[in-house]
Amino acid sequence: MEFLSSVLLLCISLSIISLYLLLRTSRHRNLRLPPGNLGLPFIGETLQLISAYKTENPEPFIDERVNRFGPIFTTHVFGEPTVFSSDPETNRFILQNEGKLFECSYPSSISNLLGKHSLLLMKGNLHKRMHSLTMSFANSSIIRDHLLDDIDRLIRLNLESWTDRVLLMEEAKKITFELAVKQLMSFDPGEWTESLRKEYVLLIEGFFTVPLPLFSTTYRRAIKARTKVAEALGLIVKQRRKESEEGDGKKDMLAALLAGDDGFSDEQIVDFLLALLVAGYETTSTIMTLAVKFLTETPLALDQLKEEHDQIRAEKKDSLEVLEWNDYKSMPFTQCVVNETLRLANIISGVFRRAMTDIHIKGYTIPKGWKVFASFRAVHLDHEHFKDARTFNPWRWQNNSGGTTNVFTPFGGGPRLCPGYELARVELSVFLHRLVTQFSWVPAEEDKLVFFPTTRTQKRYPINVKRRTMYGEAM
């Protein structure tokens, strides 16, 4: 209830601002806007969008509009007129022109909670430098030489504690958070990490509410949680700054930030770390859960995946022996499963940008200051680009026949390409390896996918697990 009234309030206040801007510039009448429907006064089509995305099948919302208006259309959601693109060429144009014609645009609920020094909000040259620093912290050779061992070990340890019934989404979140804390600041899991994670959960809840503390207890809680997270990270940064002056020799992201030529303040480093912890947390854990859901519903694919991983394990002494980079590189079917899960249920369904100037594209004009939404999901689920697009079919990716990079963009593209794209793939592959070689499972209850406010299953995907012996089912 609080959520819906928050959305309404947000829409109304944003609408008043955008209406004012629209009236101020009558020139819009002379522009050829993409066709579409602005819906009701103030709330536009927001409620239709929310009710569609709260179901297992949100596609009709987009399908109806694409059928009526074409792949680029105008709508009015979350308080602003917005140009929606389900056209791969236009999406590519939007991504590639980041910082030139378009700039990223997050609602203030998200930007206030992330902090102004987070990579997601940085712009210009500083963004360029910090983006490439982040990319270099998570590239293939760093993963191979430094991160893979910990990824395998922490996932194995987490799975060792599983018995009977497991809430998969919760377990996956715990795993991805522990991995991120280890990778960013070399902390092993323990009480500190778990209490930090609890604050993170509250912080992230604040992203999807109206950023007015007076009206929303969720937002008030999120601000408090942000303060606690920033304090906890601030203490670590202080301590590590002291240690690095004495030459502590650590090789994590925090070390790279402390050693950088830019001379970052503690506050800047805290914002930066805080956002990195957010960026990899929900995304990777959701994709882990959904891969398992789709595999459970597609037994042939699960059998083929098990075979691939049993073969890798059969070459090893026992389940304790670590996975090597070569093992990761010999998981072709796993990569098909990863791609197919990202295609079908990408948690980042697209990206919002704001036009920095009037932009002419495909015969239309997107006016300066307008919002655009480049929808990856609409392209990924378009039958023109993927045969039988709404079915989970990992085999479509065999022999690289699944689609081209232009139409498959789960990690975005251009200057804001996700710096964690390889890391996420490795984490998911190792998770699947440990899961299928150690357990068999069945869903404990029926659970449904929903897509609003984020992609997730309604009940956090409860499963009953049974431990496997190395080459068969457990007693």
Ligand code: HEM
């Ligand atoms: C399945 C997992 C993941 C998915 C689907 C995903 C997807 C994305 C997408 C689509 C973007 C582009 C946003 C934009 O253009 O505005 C992005 C940005 C970003 N991702 Fe990921 N991501 C995942 C995992 C990770 C991980 C593990 C990390 C940790 C390093 C990470 C860190 C980031 C950061 C810092 C950005 C912002 C980049 C910038 O604005 O320059 N992501 N991600």
